[in-house]
Amino acid sequence: MAKYATSEEKSETYWKKKLSPEQYVVLREAATEPPFSGRYVKENSKGVYTCAACGAELFSSKTKFDSGCGWPSFYDSLGTIDLRPDRSLGDERVEVICRRCKSHLGHVFDDGPKPTGMRYCINSLALEFRKQ
Numbered sequence: 001m002a003k004y005a006t007s008e009e010k011s012e013t014y015w016k017k018k019l020s021p022e023q024y025v026v027l028r029e030a031a032t033e034p035p036f037s038g039r040y041v042k043e044n045s046k047g048v049y050t051c052a053a054c055g056a057e058l059f060s061s062k063t064k065f066d067s068g069c070g071w072p073s074f075y076d077s078l079g080t081i082d083l084r085p086d087r088s089l090g091d092e093r094v095e096v097i098c099r100r101c102k103s104h105l106g107h108v109f110d111d112g113p114k115p116t117g118m119r120y121c122i123n124s125l126a127l128e129f130r131k132q
Contacts, residue, residue: 094109
């Protein structure tokens with residue numbers, strides 16, 4: 001699996017110390033947590049979801065919805081993510097990464113609700129939640 005450099009050029013040793021082993025394989029090696037296993041799948045409080053690696057604000061609870069897919073889903077971001085092609089499973093998908101630290105967050109699909117029609121399907125292990 002791909003490993004990503006960060007804009008701040010943190011070493012993989014740094015990330016291994018900062019993140020839990022489970023977070024490391026998701027955020028730095030682009031793994032996916034099992035569906036319905038994440039702590040934020042059923043979270044309904046108001047607040048902001050941040051990158052578990054660097055703290056960048058990624059998604060507002062205002063755009064979270066229950067997609068039934070097993071991962072926290074959002075129909076819009078706060079503009080702090082980047083998208084790139086992912087062909088790791090043979091089919092082309094679109095990977096979502098943190099713009100600040102280049103960590104893997106999940107994938108985005110075009111089958112979400114209005115107004116954007118997008119479904120950002122994000123690993124709970126890639127997120128922290130700050131209640132407002």
